[in-house]
Amino acid sequence: MTETTTQPPQPSPLEPSAVELMHYFESVGAKGTCPCCGQNNWLSTRAPHDLVFAYVATKADGGLLVNPPSIPVTVLICENCHFVRQHALKPLVHKIQTQKASTKADDEPRA
Ligand SMILES: [Zn+2]
Known part of the structure; x- marks a missing residue:
């Protein structure tokens, strides 16, 4: 008998991790509380x-289009009340990558 295992879906590599998001939001002052319940998780x-x-x-x-214009987003959900918060993904990824490159350049020894 052959046993197969089902792997859980892996998150998209196109999106920043939760740690990257929270670090970025903190750096730009966007770590606000939930507008519905006031918690910050x-x-x-x-x-x-x-x-x-x-x-x-x-x-x-109301008709659908094939390949419609779209705005990719990253989604955050309040752990307490499940309010959904969204941020435009492309500029967010660009800013995170720019910050990473800047931090890496700052860490490199200078000749
Ligand atoms: Zn909430």
């Missing part, structure tokens, strides 16, 4: 595999 919800969550455009009459 956020879960990062990453899309599986190579997917990302996104706002997508639809036709004005």
